[in-house]
Amino acid sequence: MGNVSRIRWGEFAIESLLRVLGFSAITFLFLIFVFLLREGVPFFFQVPVSNLFGARWYPTFDIFGIFPLFLGSLFVTIVAMMIAFPLGLAVAVFTREVAPHWVRGVLKPTIEVLAGIPSVVLGFFGMTLLVPVVREKLGAPTGLTAFTGGLVLAYMSLPTIISVSEDALDAVPKSYRDAGLAMGATKWQTIWHVIVPAARSGILMALMLGMGRAIGETMAVMMVTGNAARMPLTADSLFRPVRTMTATIAAEMGEVASGSVHYHALFGIGLVLFILTFLINLAVASMMFKRVSRGGLR
Amino acid sequence: MYESVLERVERRVNFLFVKGLFGSVLLLLALVLLTGCGEPSSLALQGGVGGTVETIENKGSDTMVNLALAWVEEYTCLHSDVRISVTGGGSGTGIAAMINGTVDIANASRSMKPEEMAAARENGIEPVEFVVARDAIAVVVHPTNPVNALTLQQISDIYTGKLTNWHQVGGEDRPIVLLSRESNSGTYVYFLENVIRLGNEESDLLFSPDTLLMPSSEGISAEVRQNPNAIGYDGLGYVTPDQKVLAVGGDADGPYVMPSVRTVNDGSYPIARPLYMYTAGEPTGQIAAYLEWVLSDGQALVADLGFVPLR
Numbered sequence: 186m187g188n189v190s191r192i193r194w195g196e197f198a199i200e201s202l203l204r205v206l207g208f209s210a211i212t213f214l215f216l217i218f219v220f221l222l223r224e225g226v227p228f229f230f231q232v233p234v235s236n237l238f239g240a241r242w243y244p245t246f247d248i249f250g251i252f253p254l255f256l257g258s259l260f261v262t263i264v265a266m267m268i269a270f271p272l273g274l275a276v277a278v279f280t281r282e283v284a285p286h287w288v289r290g291v292l293k294p295t296i297e298v299l300a301g302i303p304s305v306v307l308g309f310f311g312m313t314l315l316v317p318v319v320r321e322k323l324g325a326p327t328g329l330t331a332f333t334g335g336l337v338l339a340y341m342s343l344p345t346i347i348s349v350s351e352d353a354l355d356a357v358p359k360s361y362r363d364a365g366l367a368m369g370a371t372k373w374q375t376i377w378h379v380i381v382p383a384a385r386s387g388i389l390m391a392l393m394l395g396m397g398r399a400i401g402e403t404m405a406v407m408m409v410t411g412n413a414a415r416m417p418l419t420a421d422s423l424f425r426p427v428r429t430m431t432a433t434i435a436a437e438m439g440e441v442a443s444g445s446v447h448y449h450a451l452f453g454i455g456l457v458l459f460i461l462t463f464l465i466n467l468a469v470a471s472m473m474f475k476r477v478s479r480g481g482l483r
Numbered sequence: 484m485y486e487s488v489l490e491r492v493e494r495r496v497n498f499l500f501v502k503g504l505f506g507s508v509l510l511l512l513a514l515v516l517l518t519g520c521g522e523p524s525s526l527a528l529q530g531g532v533g534g535t536v537e538t539i540e541n542k543g544s545d546t547m548v549n550l551a552l553a554w555v556e557e558y559t560c561l562h563s564d565v566r567i568s569v570t571g572g573g574s575g576t577g578i579a580a581m582i583n584g585t586v587d588i589a590n591a592s593r594s595m596k597p598e599e600m601a602a603a604r605e606n607g608i609e610p611v612e613f614v615v616a617r618d619a620i621a622v623v624v625h626p627t628n629p630v631n632a633l634t635l636q637q638i639s640d641i642y643t644g645k646l647t648n649w650h651q652v653g654g655e656d657r658p659i660v661l662l663s664r665e666s667n668s669g670t671y672v673y674f675l676e677n678v679i680r681l682g683n684e685e686s687d688l689l690f691s692p693d694t695l696l697m698p699s700s701e702g703i704s705a706e707v708r709q710n711p712n713a714i715g716y717d718g719l720g721y722v723t724p725d726q727k728v729l730a731v732g733g734d735a736d737g738p739y740v741m742p743s744v745r746t747v748n749d750g751s752y753p754i755a756r757p758l759y760m761y762t763a764g765e766p767t768g769q770i771a772a773y774l775e776w777v778l779s780d781g782q783a784l785v786a787d788l789g790f791v792p793l794r
């Protein structure tokens with residue numbers, strides 16, 4: 186009797202501890218959001234709208250046009266996804282559908298190790314190896330460009346894209362494959378017309394998660410994009426420098442006077458970033474929810 | 484046979500003796516170094532022979548922090564009866580603290596503004612200015628760039644984006660890639676006000692949006708080293724030998740002047756600024772002694788830290 190009650194009590198203690206920890210994660214997220222709001226929202230009222238939506242960012246002279254930074258982040262992320270998504274999907278299809286068993290056994294852990302490389306190392310790699318190549322071989326005036334940033338970010342988001350879309354492919358029932366082959370389709374036709382479409386929501390999720398990784402990346406981007414706050418709207422923008430929101434916060438936060446307009450401006454940028462990544466994660470979550478409710482993780 | 488053994492023993496003894504001597508010399512050296520510079524403050528506190536230990540507060544410009552620290556390290560080595568604490572925070576912070584009477588010496592990489600002077604007088608303080616060193620900004624390009632000299636006006640036009648190709652200033656047909664320090668750097672503001680705006684306070688010229696903002700001096704030198712299109716600027720002391728320093732001219736008829744200790748001090752190199760220390764009122768006692776040392780023997784340290792000594 187006493188034994189049983191002790192077990193019950195212990196279980197209760199562990200259960201409530203887990204509950205507290207679970208809720209504390211949400212609480213912390215909420216507190217971070219409140220803090221960002223408190224520090225960032227004043228910015229949008231302190232600065233006139235025409236200044237805020239201007240095309241120039243000179244915080245030292247109270248010119249706070251957030252657009253070049255916003256577009257810069259978006260631009261680099263899109264470039265990265267255009268490189269990483271087709272490549273990542275191809276690698277996932279190869280490892281899951283085409284490669285022999287032992288190759289898969291080697292590739293999968295290797296790709297997961299790639300995800301663990303610190304971003305500053307990749308940034309340094311990009312600065313010393315990619316930057317000269319981009320300038321000399323691609324004819325850009327400087328190697329510190331949006332394209333270089335996109336390349337480094339693509340490399341960084343590849344592991345995420347590969348492993349998530351591979352899981353999605355993995356979740357496609359064997360009967361789909363068998364049915365495709367039984368209908369007389371070739372292996373390629375089965376992959377392209379049956380398996381990949383069946384796993385599309387999971388693959389889309391991989392894209393979104395890769396995007397979330399890319400847009401929030403700071404150090405590597407700061408090292409290879411040149412950080413010029415120009416609007417990436419001209420045709421040659423791909424091979425021109427660009428300044429992202431993350432790099433701006435990282436570069437300027439150290440010296441800013443607490444409570445100044447510039448300080449609030451950096452938190453304002455943080456708020457925009459937070460909302461952007463939150464929306465991406467929300468999209469992923471809703472996709473996941475749909476998948477679960479449809480039955481089976483696909 | 485016999486001899487050779489003796490010889491060997493003798494050699495062994497000699498060796499040991501020499502080694503021992505060498506070792507004790509090393510030990511002695513280490514002791515000298517330790518007692519000379521290791522913990523002067525604690526020694527002074529223990530001994531307290533020369534009376535009480537006086538503390539001087541020194542605060543201000545981040546540009547000058549390393550220089551001020553080097554001075555203090557050397558000075559407290561020589562004078563164990565004084566402790567000097569150095570903090571950064573920016574020129575404005577240091578000057579404000581001096582006005583409020585919380586620090587004894589304010590470091591500033593600019594001279595005090597009239598409104599700061601007024602605020603000081605309101606507090607009953609008459610600030611005294613000392614020029615303690617100079618900081619020159621060198622304009623650098625890739626070593627293979629054929630351009631040797633630019634006027635201030637040309638540099639300004641290049642950095643505002645008016646001139647975009649090296650052939651417009653007598654170089655090869657290459658695009659110009661602009662490099663700058665990040666906007667929070669004091670050098671950035673100085674360069675903008677004195678080169679891009681040519682010292683004109685009415686001017687609202689800004690860096691071209693295409694300017695690459697590099698997080699560090701190393702970022703600038705790395706890009707200048709490898710990119711023949713690049714132009715950059717940085718403190719004279721940060722310029723490495725693998726970059727080409729340009730001569731700068733006040734106007735088109737010259738003279739074009741290379742930055743050096745001599746040209747900075749005689750005022751012929753146009754992109755240089757004095758670095759200041761301010762005290763609240765005419766300094767006395769330990770503060771006066773310290774400043775006097777900074778202006779005399781202390782100048783020997785200035786060049787090592789990338790600044791230009793006064794003499």
